[in-house]
Structure formats: structure tokens, C-alpha cells
Amino acid sequence: MIKISIGQYRSISEPYVTLFGSNNVEFELIQDQDELSVVINQQKLTQTKDIITSINQNFDNLFTNKVNIINQIPDVSEQIITAYDHILNGQIDEDSIKKINNYLSGQFLQSSSYLTVYDFLLHELAQTLSHLNRPLYEKFENIIEFISKFETTESIQPWIFNQTLFLKPFSKHVKNVYNEIEKIASKNLNTFADFANLENCSYHFKLQLKNGEEKVYTDHIPFSVSPILIQKKEFDEFYSKTQLWNELIDKMSKNFEWAKEIFKNMSDPLLQGFLKIAEKANKSEITQKIQMGLIRNDVLHSAVKHKWLQVEYNTISISFGYIAEQVQSLQRTIKNSYLKNFFEEYTGLQGSSVAVVVEGLKNAYDLYDKPNSQILVVVSGFEGNSYDQRYPEYLLARDHGIICKRRTFEQLIEQTEVKDDGTMLVEGDEIAVIYYRTGYSPDHFPNEEIWKIREKIELTKAIKCPSVNIILVGFKKLQKTLQEAGQMEQFLNKQQCEKIKENFATIYDFEDESKHEELLNLAKNEPQHYILKPQREGGDNNIYGKNIYPFLEKLTPSERKNYILMEKIIPKPSITFMIRNRKLEVAPSISELGIISYFISDSQKIIHNKAGGYLVRTKRYFDDEGGVNAGYSVIDGLMIKKQQD
Amino acid sequence: MIKISIGQYRSISEPYVTLFGSNNVEFELIQDQDELSVVINQQKLTQTKDIITSINQNFDNLFTNKVNIINQIPDVSEQIITAYDHILNGQIDEDSIKKINNYLSGQFLQSSSYLTVYDFLLHELAQTLSHLNRPLYEKFENIIEFISKFETTESIQPWIFNQTLFLKPFSKHVKNVYNEIEKIASKNLNTFADFANLENCSYHFKLQLKNGEEKVYTDHIPFSVSPILIQKKEFDEFYSKTQLWNELIDKMSKNFEWAKEIFKNMSDPLLQGFLKIAEKANKSEITQKIQMGLIRNDVLHSAVKHKWLQVEYNTISISFGYIAEQVQSLQRTIKNSYLKNFFEEYTGLQGSSVAVVVEGLKNAYDLYDKPNSQILVVVSGFEGNSYDQRYPEYLLARDHGIICKRRTFEQLIEQTEVKDDGTMLVEGDEIAVIYYRTGYSPDHFPNEEIWKIREKIELTKAIKCPSVNIILVGFKKLQKTLQEAGQMEQFLNKQQCEKIKENFATIYDFEDESKHEELLNLAKNEPQHYILKPQREGGDNNIYGKNIYPFLEKLTPSERKNYILMEKIIPKPSITFMIRNRKLEVAPSISELGIISYFISDSQKIIHNKAGGYLVRTKRYFDDEGGVNAGYSVIDGLMIKKQQD
Structure with a gap:
């Protein structure tokens, strides 16, 4: 059983539920702390930044984008969670930091399974950032850039990016801009939509009426x-x-x-x-x-x-x-x-x-x-x-x-x-x-x-x-x-x-048939890095990620020449x-x-x-x-x- | 049997069909002439103007707005039609003009039944005007004003005002503006309607969809x-x-x-x-x-x-x-x-x-x-x-x-x-x-x-x-x-x-009950000159013309005080x-x-x-x-x- 302190964050349970829940791992959430002040957040972030920096330096070694091997987690991750929790709770002891650093540098974990801890780290980072005010936030722009560089496990990434990570455009006068904007937008949906129509941000589609008649209906553009x-x-x-x-x-x-x-x-x-x-x-x-x-x-x-x-x-x-x-x-x-x-x-x-x-x-x-x-x-x-x-x-x-x-x-x-x-x-x-x-x-x-x-x-x-x-x-x-x-x-x-x-x-084509195998291997091993495009303009005809390889495999070498493979x-x-x-x-x-x-x-x-x-x-x-x-x-x-x- | 030369005008049959047809009078249309030139139109109009001027001078005597007494027409109008036809066909003889003038000044007809000939005259005038170019047209502005002063028989008036009588805003460069605009507008209805939407000339209404759902539908404003x-x-x-x-x-x-x-x-x-x-x-x-x-x-x-x-x-x-x-x-x-x-x-x-x-x-x-x-x-x-x-x-x-x-x-x-x-x-x-x-x-x-x-x-x-x-x-x-x-x-x-x-x-109210009878008589005898309005703003609650008298009659004197009677x-x-x-x-x-x-x-x-x-x-x-x-x-x-x- 994994015990997780959900700390000061109201919604902290979500990533754990997603991560463990979807993999049938037993875990327990412990609610044990009130909201921390900005000062403590700042301390935490200073720590986190050092960790991230060290990860950053070892990025290529650490990160493979492989699917998360969940069965390796429970026994190793618990120590790390505890260590990291110490830091988050303000108990900034050298031992905890060392543990995490060791962990992340691969000492406790094979490189094929470190991803989950990485995810935890990102998650905590996201949480911390979302509670920061602007001056603090600006110092950590490099962290945000860092995060955007990699893809974490599919299960946790949606949650991470749903946090208020990216508030740069917003004013320092507002503390939690994200929640405020969401509230205002939800309350004024009809007004904003009517305003969109007034600005001709509209389009037409056809609807069947009750009497069988067809009418052209107008909606605002998304x-x-x-x-x-x-x-x-x-x-x-x-x-x-x-x-x-x-x-x-x-x-x-x-x-x-x-x-x-x-x-x-x-x-x-x-x-x-x-x-x-x-x-x-x-x-x-x-x-x-x-x-x-x-x-x-x-x-x-x-x-x-x-x-x-x-x-x-x-x-x-x-x-x-x-x-x-x-x-x-x-x-x-x-x-x-x-x-x-x-x-x-x-x-x-x-x-x-x-x-x-x-x-x-x-x-x-x-x-x-x-x-x-x-x-x-x-x-x-x-x-x-x-x-x-x-x-x-x-x-x-x-x-x-x-x-x-x-x-x-x-x-x-x-x-x-x-x-x-x-x-x-x-x-x-x-x-x-x-x-x-x-x-x-x-x-x-x-x-x-x-x-x-x-x-x-x-x-x-x-x-x-x-x-x-x-x-x-x-x-x-x-x-x-x-x-x-x-x-x-x-x-x-x-x-x-x-x-x-x-x-x-980078764009590859299939003109040279002797290179097809090489390209098919690219599509097989790193599908997330490529998009397969036919000759047409526009997006609707493209093939993405894991669908590329099976699609290419079915085509004759000559048919493949109608496509290009492009760096994502x-x-x-x-x-x-x-x-x-x-x-x-x-x-x-x-x-x-x-x-x-x-x-x-x-x-x-x-x-x-x-x-x-x-x-x-x-x-x-x-x-x-x-x-x-x-x-x-x-x-x-x-x-x-x-x-x- | 009345014989009517429909002359050069394609649609000239319409008023006769309306006028006679609706009153079960037998008549025959004779198509006997090609389109006349503008020069001939001008001649005709010069004649017509003199006639109109003479009518104008006797306006109050001639014109009562009474309902047309159709059974008096056949025997007298045929001569006039023939005389007028002579003029229209370019046979401008003094005799014909005299006949019409006499007719219109009441010699041939009791004042209660002259209206039909009047209508013919107006109709011909409308036709002539609609074929004029602008410089000619402008000379006869007084005629248009004259026409707008009276109400002719209910059966012929719609037809008259459906003619191109009122072309003042239009350019002299275009001969038959009316037909041209109608043609262009019919061909570009969707474009004009889309343009209206682009200018936000739109409104909403609700429609029931086939699946029972209700949708707000957008249309251009009329x-x-x-x-x-x-x-x-x-x-x-x-x-x-x-x-x-x-x-x-x-x-x-x-x-x-x-x-x-x-x-x-x-x-x-x-x-x-x-x-x-x-x-x-x-x-x-x-x-x-x-x-x-x-x-x-x-x-x-x-x-x-x-x-x-x-x-x-x-x-x-x-x-x-x-x-x-x-x-x-x-x-x-x-x-x-x-x-x-x-x-x-x-x-x-x-x-x-x-x-x-x-x-x-x-x-x-x-x-x-x-x-x-x-x-x-x-x-x-x-x-x-x-x-x-x-x-x-x-x-x-x-x-x-x-x-x-x-x-x-x-x-x-x-x-x-x-x-x-x-x-x-x-x-x-x-x-x-x-x-x-x-x-x-x-x-x-x-x-x-x-x-x-x-x-x-x-x-x-x-x-x-x-x-x-x-x-x-x-x-x-x-x-x-x-x-x-x-x-x-x-x-x-x-x-x-x-x-x-x-x-x-002019506005009357019903405050003074001793004057109600007088007001009811106004509404009964000249309904076309009044509108009855309740206290509300906007038009939808008004009562018009022939409906006013029976409506007022049913009200108690006290109820009438909620209304005003207004000059149309x-x-x-x-x-x-x-x-x-x-x-x-x-x-x-x-x-x-x-x-x-x-x-x-x-x-x-x-x-x-x-x-x-x-x-x-x-x-x-x-x-x-x-x-x-x-x-x-x-x-x-x-x-x-x-x-x-």
C-alpha cells in the first residue's frame, strides 16, 4: 500500500488516482497539512529547481518516453515519495535531497522505469508553480521550458498540463488568475458567444427540423x-x-x-x-x-x-x-x-x-x-x-x-x-x-x-x-x-x-526505396516524434503516432511515395x-x-x-x-x- | 360588352381584370399596338397633364372617396375610353380631349360615379410615367403628389401603386430602373441576405428540430x-x-x-x-x-x-x-x-x-x-x-x-x-x-x-x-x-x-361623454381617415378603418376613455x-x-x-x-x- 501525503493542495489527489487507479495499484491519500505560505513555497521551489537542473543535465539519459512500467514502482517509489514529501513539508534535510538525486540519476531505478517519479516531481512542481505569485514565477521560466521538452507518461501528462503552469500573460495583480477566468467565462458564456456573433465570428451548418424541413443554423465559431x-x-x-x-x-x-x-x-x-x-x-x-x-x-x-x-x-x-x-x-x-x-x-x-x-x-x-x-x-x-x-x-x-x-x-x-x-x-x-x-x-x-x-x-x-x-x-x-x-x-x-x-x-520522403526500412523503423520506435502526411494541404488527412507504422507497412513501396514523414x-x-x-x-x-x-x-x-x-x-x-x-x-x-x- | 385596347403595355390587362372581373362586368381585351417610343409617350403625357391639371382644380368637387358604383360605368365609360384611347394611340384630336374634359368636369357623369374613369386615367398616367426617362419625369412631380392625395377605388389602387410611379431616387442613366432592380435583387437574394448578416442585420427565433430539440435560429432582418x-x-x-x-x-x-x-x-x-x-x-x-x-x-x-x-x-x-x-x-x-x-x-x-x-x-x-x-x-x-x-x-x-x-x-x-x-x-x-x-x-x-x-x-x-x-x-x-x-x-x-x-x-379622446356620438359617427362615416389607439406604445394594439366603429360601439363610455382616436x-x-x-x-x-x-x-x-x-x-x-x-x-x-x- 502506497501512502501519499496530499499536502496543501486541494486537488493533489487527482494524479495519484489517475496514475495508480488506472493501474490497479492500491494507495491511500493522507490529508495532513494546511496551506503553506508563499515563503515556504519559495523554499520548496528553490529545492525543486536544483533537482530539475540536475535532471535537465541528464535529460537524454533519463528520458525515453517509454510506456510506464508500473509494476516496478511500489517498492522503489515509496522511499522517494517520502523523501520528496519531507522537502515539500519544509523538512529540508540533506538526506532527502540526496535520495531524490540518487534516484533520479538512476541509482535506485533502471532507466526504463524512472518515469513515474519524474511524473511525481513534475506534478509537485506544477502544484508549486500554480501557487506562486508572478515575481517568483518568472525566475522559473526555464523550468517551464524544460517541462515542455518532454512527454511524460500518457496517464499523468494531461493532469500536469491542466495545472496553472502557464500564467505568463496574466497580471501580477491577480493571484489565481486561472480560477478567476474560468469562473467569469462560465458565468458569461452566452454573453461571450453573443459578442462573438456580433463580431461575425460565426459559421453555418444544416439542421433537420421537426417538420422535415432543412434549415441553415448559425453558431459562433469556436x-x-x-x-x-x-x-x-x-x-x-x-x-x-x-x-x-x-x-x-x-x-x-x-x-x-x-x-x-x-x-x-x-x-x-x-x-x-x-x-x-x-x-x-x-x-x-x-x-x-x-x-x-x-x-x-x-x-x-x-x-x-x-x-x-x-x-x-x-x-x-x-x-x-x-x-x-x-x-x-x-x-x-x-x-x-x-x-x-x-x-x-x-x-x-x-x-x-x-x-x-x-x-x-x-x-x-x-x-x-x-x-x-x-x-x-x-x-x-x-x-x-x-x-x-x-x-x-x-x-x-x-x-x-x-x-x-x-x-x-x-x-x-x-x-x-x-x-x-x-x-x-x-x-x-x-x-x-x-x-x-x-x-x-x-x-x-x-x-x-x-x-x-x-x-x-x-x-x-x-x-x-x-x-x-x-x-x-x-x-x-x-x-x-x-x-x-x-x-x-x-x-x-x-x-x-x-x-x-x-x-x-525535418522531412523525409520515400523516394529512395532502399531507405524505406530505416524510415519504417523510425515510425515503429519513435512514433511520437513523427507525422505522416499525404500530398494534400490541411490537417484532416494526416496520420499520427502509433498509427503511422501499421499504415506504412500495408502500403506498397510505390504507394508510400505519395507520403512524407515529418518531424513532430x-x-x-x-x-x-x-x-x-x-x-x-x-x-x-x-x-x-x-x-x-x-x-x-x-x-x-x-x-x-x-x-x-x-x-x-x-x-x-x-x-x-x-x-x-x-x-x-x-x-x-x-x-x-x-x-x- | 366593354372593349379595351391594351395598347403597348404588356401588363395592361391587370387593372381591367381586377376592376371588371371582380364586379362581374363583361369585357374584352384587344391587343392592337407595338411599343411606343419615348417621343410619343411625351406627347401623351403633355395631354394627360392638362387633363390632370383640370381635375386638380376641381378636386374637391370631383372626389369623394366613395365606393365605386360599378353599374353606372358601362354605358358612359365606353365613350371616354375610346376618346382616351385616341390620345394614347397618338390620334390627338381636339374632340377626344374635349370629351374627356367634359366627362371629368361632371357633364357625363354624376359625381358619385366618376371614380372609375379617374382610375383609368391614373392607370394610363402610371403606365406612361413608368416609361419615361428622368428629365421628362421630373416635370410631372406635381402629378405624383396629386395622386398621393386621394384614395381611388380599392380594387384599382393596389395596381396603380404597383407601377413604377416613384422613381425619383433613381438615376437618369437607367431607363427602366424598376425592372432592372427587381431582376438584380432576385438574382442576388442570397448575397444580399448574407451581406445583411455580415452587417449584423440579424435576429433570432426558435425552431423545433426533428429530434425534438429546440434551437435558436438566426435570420437576416427584413x-x-x-x-x-x-x-x-x-x-x-x-x-x-x-x-x-x-x-x-x-x-x-x-x-x-x-x-x-x-x-x-x-x-x-x-x-x-x-x-x-x-x-x-x-x-x-x-x-x-x-x-x-x-x-x-x-x-x-x-x-x-x-x-x-x-x-x-x-x-x-x-x-x-x-x-x-x-x-x-x-x-x-x-x-x-x-x-x-x-x-x-x-x-x-x-x-x-x-x-x-x-x-x-x-x-x-x-x-x-x-x-x-x-x-x-x-x-x-x-x-x-x-x-x-x-x-x-x-x-x-x-x-x-x-x-x-x-x-x-x-x-x-x-x-x-x-x-x-x-x-x-x-x-x-x-x-x-x-x-x-x-x-x-x-x-x-x-x-x-x-x-x-x-x-x-x-x-x-x-x-x-x-x-x-x-x-x-x-x-x-x-x-x-x-x-x-x-x-x-x-x-x-x-x-x-x-x-x-x-x-x-389631430387626436380625439373620449373624456367628454357628450361627444362620443359625434366621434362614433366620424369612425362610422370616414373610417379610412382614423386609427384607434390604446394607451400602449407601438403599433400592434391599434384598430384601423372599418373595425373602429364596431369596436367602439361595444365598449362602455367609460371603457372608451382608455383609447384615443387619431387622424390617419x-x-x-x-x-x-x-x-x-x-x-x-x-x-x-x-x-x-x-x-x-x-x-x-x-x-x-x-x-x-x-x-x-x-x-x-x-x-x-x-x-x-x-x-x-x-x-x-x-x-x-x-x-x-x-x-x-
Whole structure:
């Protein structure tokens, strides 16, 4: 029987219940102490810090991420718990510290089973930190960074990250910010949700009524109550490279022979469809040479490398350019009223993402230069994200008098006329720009008729956002190829290449069949460090962790070539207050940042190239996927400290 | 058998079918002519104008508004139709004109039966006008005004006003604006409705789902595609009196003994409830003496008197302060894009109505002067108009950090605490201002408990918007009393009184029982000229036209005293393109204008007094009621010609 002092912490029983309970180990919780003062906490933390530092130095030896071998715990861990308990209870004796240090350095335990004690330590640390006031807390930033570097046992990690570990954005005036915010948010869920609707943070879905009728229902978008704090320097460091990235994407898109060569062993039918169209478009004299790219460059911040690493760049139908801004305005309103004094002064970041979308389309429209022509927005039948899609159209109408025509591929089959000179008419209206909000996934092309109309409109004089050449650049295989020696150097100079490469996470492909075994072993032995991605953009098609190996094993070597294996980026989690369907969830979470930008180029040069604004999607730390509409992510915002401006 | 040449007009058969068909008169339509040119139209119109002028001069003799005596028509009208047909067909012979003139001056027809020919004339005029281009049209403005002065037979009037009679706001560059706008609006209904949602022109209602669940559904508010043109001078003339009106309302609210005396014979239970509370509030030392009025002064433009006449002033829970502005922004966007070149340049009018609501509440809050106090918004359980109600709350939070607490009377029973000094707490939060969005109708007070809490919160130190004294001023009886000699003079000087009285429509009350018979006869003989109103604000409780007499007859003389009989204001109709539930309706319509303003006063003086913005509700010409949520009205906007600025 393990006896555990739950000390001064109200909820301390939870990790033990989780850890032992789920493994059928008998244990007993002893409640034996009142709340300690901050001074004692400080003493405790000083001790803990030394311990952690020593762990830190031995990190690679100590930590394997293996599944916890619970049957080795009872006999050894009890001594450690007692020793550690001494420290926590203020009985800071050399003997206890030595015991723990010995323990952690592997003297009492084989390296394969130390994880549980590690977890205890983390748990105590989390507890201690959550009771600290800010000045103390700041001293231990390195500890938090340390924690985010590793993955502990699956059973205890959720609990640890559910603690108030990550209060950095919050004000020193408030003692337990976490509980306060949770209380206020729970009490004002309807207000915050109504406010979200007022800021157009809304989306549509269909519901069946009692009378059999189908109605389009409106709900607020899932959002985070308060923005996450970031380092302006690190943000700027990546943000400033956006134009360079666009230059690279533009140049890649103009070298069709190069892309074709790289794709040559791939059988993906979507890719094949686009290659066929591109082949014709690049040969045609009529097809518009001016092209527009509306790009979202997605990055995650690596807690290990202290910089933003690229997850992917998106070259077609990027979402949330508008709502991303609206959520930031919503968060600021909540911060100015309901959460007054909870935050230190902060600012958001520069640039408007919806303005970039509108400016890009407007400039493309102007380059086409034909009065009363229209912008064709190619859409799927029912669009849930219509607030986000419609607002740029609204601004184009309001500020520039430009009319957008939303049509599905099916409608275009009937309504499109292309004149001999390539002029495209839809229902008699001349189309200046084609803006795709669909057409990037195999299910968008259910039959040959759709491929035919897709090809037909590509070969017109209308400016495409994006052109088929830009779409091809979005395939993962090219993203991977950029990492290979000599590839990127065809497009950029050495210095530029170095800049771009700074933000690369490692990507493997399956081009070389002799290396498949090595890659399969990686996926088998360290599944938690990898994500397997098909060629498509977006998250929903990825394969994670333990599912990677069995999936790869079933594929033929040739089929594997449609995939890339990518290093999983480990970010520092923060606590997020998420509101979905007017319900609150407080969870440890990580945030993916997408920098939004556009470029327009003709066959010779880039004419416009501008970054502006960003999208932040925050997902639960323990979810793999991150789609907002799929219910995983919430839309979030950023803040930087005032003095960092 | 009547033979009717339907001439060049595709839809000319309609009025004849209506007129004759509904009266079982045999007739035959003859289609005998191609479309005429504008030149011929012009000739025709010149003739028509002379005829109309002659009618105009004999208006009072000719026109009785009696119901059409159809059996007198066939034998006399055929000659006239033939004569008129000659003119229409370009055979402009003196003989035909003489015949019509003689006819119209009563030579051929008794005055009781001339109306049908009149109708034919109007119909032809409408047709001709609808084919005119603008310069021609402008010459005949007097004719349109003339038409709006009378009511023709009930059967033909709807058809007449369904013509493109009222194209003044539209551009001379477009020939048949009416058809064009209808075509564009029908084709872009979903776009316009989505745009409306993006501008927060939305409201909620409840739907039963298939699975039995109840969901709150969001739809766009009914709106008009394009604003209506008004005369700036006439608008300014009324708008400039808003502060004077507020002064009057404030002064009336401060003379409780005067109001009590006027109400003394009235049994209305809502009035009795408020009088009881006011009695206590006015005696109490603790009750807050600072009060806020948020007023909407509703007027209709009289086509006869060429000025805005007051319909009523609203002193509690005025709606659409926010959405009124949003619709104007929506209309401008549509005008700048989809209806480009359809309008001449115009501007909207000054002032923001939502800013007035927010500024008023903020100033009241500041006068209460207590950090972290809140504004209590008293609401009904489910609120369909929540976008409109919530936005001022959002602005208070965003721009001033002020938190609004929405509570129903039922919730307040549980959550309210009033300290001995009158301090009001709801769930422990101090209330600075009480803002009523409910509590103005008998069904808002279903039981004695609700009246109790209503009284309890009135007697607190919180500033009320409005105070019970201001609510009492909203009762129709006081509005009527102001028309009586010597009454208004108690509050304003002679010159001020004259200014206010300029915009009065005639109101009768039933105070003097000896005059009941006279009033009942009015209601019986000229029902179309009156509206019967109970004491409540808002339209839904009114009784119109032929229903007035039987209703009054059934009441006891004493019961009648709860009502006023008001002159019906006859405005000049315009054509409105209304969108409701994503469906278009084109209809002749009239617009009611509400000037929004607020004032704050203490026991001595007015501290703040400001007008800003307006609400325009446009309803079908042939509907009596005008509620937006009830499905009668649409929200509309105003425009004035650029050069009129």
C-alpha cells in the first residue's frame, strides 16, 4: 500500500488516482497539512529547481518516453515519495535531497522505469508553480521550458498540463488568475458567444427540423477567450521572411519541368489531374500569364529550438483571413471589460489579414482592367464558413464596387462560355479573376465533367487565384524537395536559402526505396516524434503516432511515395479558455500560427507581394488534428507585451 | 360588352381584370399596338397633364372617396375610353380631349360615379410615367403628389401603386430602373441576405428540430434594398426640434400631480400599476432623482401637408437603434456595387443612433460614479432582437470597460438585494443604471411578484432608463392632452409650443361623454381617415378603418376613455424592394421615421440632451400595422441628394 501525503493542495489527489487507479495499484491519500505560505513555497521551489537542473543535465539519459512500467514502482517509489514529501513539508534535510538525486540519476531505478517519479516531481512542481505569485514565477521560466521538452507518461501528462503552469500573460495583480477566468467565462458564456456573433465570428451548418424541413443554423465559431503571449522578436524573425517565401513559391510555380520531374513517381490522382491541366496551360498562348497566390504559411513554435518551425504552406483556399481578425477584436473587448486587470498591457500584431485578401483580389482585378467584369468565386455547394468567405466579397463590393459571383463547378458547366480569345463569361458576365474556395481535395472532383470544366476555366484569360502551377507547389513533395541539397538554390541565392531553411522541420520522403526500412523503423520506435502526411494541404488527412507504422507497412513501396514523414514539432503549451457551442473547456493547448500574404506576378516578375495579419489556431495539447470546423481547434489571437513594441 | 385596347403595355390587362372581373362586368381585351417610343409617350403625357391639371382644380368637387358604383360605368365609360384611347394611340384630336374634359368636369357623369374613369386615367398616367426617362419625369412631380392625395377605388389602387410611379431616387442613366432592380435583387437574394448578416442585420427565433430539440435560429432582418429619398429641409425642420421635445418630456415627467389628474378616469391596469409605483417613488427620499430618457419620436410624412407629422413618441425599450445604422451601411454597399449607376449621388443623414444609446448609458453610468458597478439590462426570457440589443452592450464593454448584466424580472426576484441607503446589488454586483428592454406591456407583468420586484428596483439609488415617471409620459392620453389649450403652455413658452404643435396630427379622446356620438359617427362615416389607439406604445394594439366603429360601439363610455382616436396620416408612397426570409417583394410602401435621442436630468435640470440618428421602417402601403418583427415592416434608410447637403 502506497501512502501519499496530499499536502496543501486541494486537488493533489487527482494524479495519484489517475496514475495508480488506472493501474490497479492500491494507495491511500493522507490529508495532513494546511496551506503553506508563499515563503515556504519559495523554499520548496528553490529545492525543486536544483533537482530539475540536475535532471535537465541528464535529460537524454533519463528520458525515453517509454510506456510506464508500473509494476516496478511500489517498492522503489515509496522511499522517494517520502523523501520528496519531507522537502515539500519544509523538512529540508540533506538526506532527502540526496535520495531524490540518487534516484533520479538512476541509482535506485533502471532507466526504463524512472518515469513515474519524474511524473511525481513534475506534478509537485506544477502544484508549486500554480501557487506562486508572478515575481517568483518568472525566475522559473526555464523550468517551464524544460517541462515542455518532454512527454511524460500518457496517464499523468494531461493532469500536469491542466495545472496553472502557464500564467505568463496574466497580471501580477491577480493571484489565481486561472480560477478567476474560468469562473467569469462560465458565468458569461452566452454573453461571450453573443459578442462573438456580433463580431461575425460565426459559421453555418444544416439542421433537420421537426417538420422535415432543412434549415441553415448559425453558431459562433469556436474561439479562445484570451490571446496567447508570444515573443515579438521570434515572431518578427519569421514574419519578415514572408515576401521571400512568396518569391520562392512564385519561382517554383514557374518551373513546371522541374516540378514534373519531381512528381514523376507519384500516382496520386489529384496530382495527376492538376499535372494534366498544367501541361496544357503552360503550352497555351491564350491562358492568362498573370497569376495570384494567396498564401498562408503555417508554423508552430518549437520549445526546443526557440523558433517558429514551418508546418506547411497553403496555396489554395486559405480560410479565416477575416475571422482571425474578428476574434482578436473580440478578445480585446473581453480583456477590456470582463477580464479587466487580469492581463498586463499588451498589443496585438501588425497587419490586417482580411485587407490582404481584398487588396490582392482588387489588384488582380485592376490588372485585368475591364470595367464591369466580375470576380468568380468557385465554391462548394453548401458552405459552413460563409461569414469568413463572404466578408472579403462584401468589402470588394462596398469599397471598390466589385461584384463577386459565387458558383459551383456544377453550375459553371452550364453557365460558362469561353470565347476564342480566352475571354471567360459566366451567365454573360466577363470574369476578370477566378478565386478558388474549393477544388483542392479528391472529393471536389467526383467525375470527369468536373475535371473538364476545371481545365476549361484554367485555359482562359481570367487571372487565377491560384493558378494550377501555384496549386502544384502546394503538394508536400515539393515542400520536402526544398530541403534537399541544391534544390532551393535553383531559385534563391545562398543567403536567402539559409534564411528559409532556418525554419525547416525535418522531412523525409520515400523516394529512395532502399531507405524505406530505416524510415519504417523510425515510425515503429519513435512514433511520437513523427507525422505522416499525404500530398494534400490541411490537417484532416494526416496520420499520427502509433498509427503511422501499421499504415506504412500495408502500403506498397510505390504507394508510400505519395507520403512524407515529418518531424513532430513540440511547442510549449499554455492554458486556453475555449468556448465551443456556448460551452467552456479549459485545457492545456498549443497554438499554430499562419502568416497570411499574397503575391501577384506575370511571366517576368512579381508585381505585388505583401504580408498582412495572421491566423492563430489553438488546439488541445493532446489532440493530433487541428481543424477548427472539425471541432478540434479554436480561433485565437496573439499578444505581445507593451514594452516589447 | 366593354372593349379595351391594351395598347403597348404588356401588363395592361391587370387593372381591367381586377376592376371588371371582380364586379362581374363583361369585357374584352384587344391587343392592337407595338411599343411606343419615348417621343410619343411625351406627347401623351403633355395631354394627360392638362387633363390632370383640370381635375386638380376641381378636386374637391370631383372626389369623394366613395365606393365605386360599378353599374353606372358601362354605358358612359365606353365613350371616354375610346376618346382616351385616341390620345394614347397618338390620334390627338381636339374632340377626344374635349370629351374627356367634359366627362371629368361632371357633364357625363354624376359625381358619385366618376371614380372609375379617374382610375383609368391614373392607370394610363402610371403606365406612361413608368416609361419615361428622368428629365421628362421630373416635370410631372406635381402629378405624383396629386395622386398621393386621394384614395381611388380599392380594387384599382393596389395596381396603380404597383407601377413604377416613384422613381425619383433613381438615376437618369437607367431607363427602366424598376425592372432592372427587381431582376438584380432576385438574382442576388442570397448575397444580399448574407451581406445583411455580415452587417449584423440579424435576429433570432426558435425552431423545433426533428429530434425534438429546440434551437435558436438566426435570420437576416427584413430590409429594403435601397434607401428612400427625402427632402433635407423637411427632415431638418423636424429633427431640429428633438431637444425641445426631450425638454417637454422631461418636464411632463416631473409633474406627477398633473399626470395623475389627467389619468384619473382611466382604468387600464398597466397604467394603474405604474401610477402606484410612481406614487411611492415620488415620495421617497432614497429613490434616485437622476433619470435617463432614451426616446424615439416617430413621424410620418404627410403628402397633403408637406411635413412630418408625429405618430407617437416612445419612452421605453426603443428598438433598432443599432440595426437602423447597419441597414444604411448595407444599402450603401449594394448601391456602390450591384446597383451602381442606378442612383444619383446621395448622402445619408447625420448622427449615429447606436452611439446615442451608448453615450447615454455611459453618461448615466458616470453620473452614478462608482468603479466596477454594472448596468442592469432588464430583458424578457427569450429575445429575438438580440443582435440589436447586444451591440450597445458590446460597445460599452469594448470602449468603456462597462459590464452589462442581462436579467429577467423573474431572475431579479432571486438575485436582487437593496441596502438601506438604496444601493442595489444583483448577485453582489452594484447596479449603477437600470436599462429596461421589457416591462412596457401588460403581459410583461403576469403576476403580483413581478410588480413587486418592479417596484423594488424603482425605489433604489440606481439611475433608471427610463424612470417610471418617464414611462407615464409615454401613455397616449398625455400625448393627446398636449393638444388641448393651455396644457403644453405649462411646460414651454408660447414660441416653443408653436414649434411643437406644427407636427401634430389631430387626436380625439373620449373624456367628454357628450361627444362620443359625434366621434362614433366620424369612425362610422370616414373610417379610412382614423386609427384607434390604446394607451400602449407601438403599433400592434391599434384598430384601423372599418373595425373602429364596431369596436367602439361595444365598449362602455367609460371603457372608451382608455383609447384615443387619431387622424390617419396619408404619406406619398414609394416603390420598395423588400427582402424577407431571402425572398423579394416589390411593393408600394410608406416609410415611418423615428428620431432617436436621449436626455439625462436631475431634479433641477437637464444635464445631457442629444439627438443622433434615426430608424426608418417601411411598410406596404396597404398594410395597417408596421412591426418589423411581426413581419409587416422592413428596416430602411434615407438618402438626400448630394446638392442638398
